[in-house]
Amino acid sequence: MDSPGLKLSPSTFEEMSQPLALDLIAVFSMMKEDIQKVLQKAEKEEWSAERTIKEITDLI
Structure with missing residues (x-):
């Protein structure tokens, strides 16, 4: 039984997800x-290790 909802072809999905992927790459690059x-x-x-971890966690 098929689930109801929007059906996307692989090419449509790729076109829609590509901008999001590029945004995520940019965000992770800045975080790095x-x-x-x-x-x-x-x-x-x-x-201390604890302070370092806290500072990094605060960034995220």
Whole structure:
């Protein structure tokens, strides 16, 4: 029994999901840069592991 709802062809799904994928890549790229900055600051200032984890968690 088919479930009711919108049926998308594979090409339509790909076209619709591509912009979202690009947005996610951009967001994760920015997050990576921010996390790297926190890690550099943590190393420079000799933060505890707990503080480092908290700072990274606050970013997310």
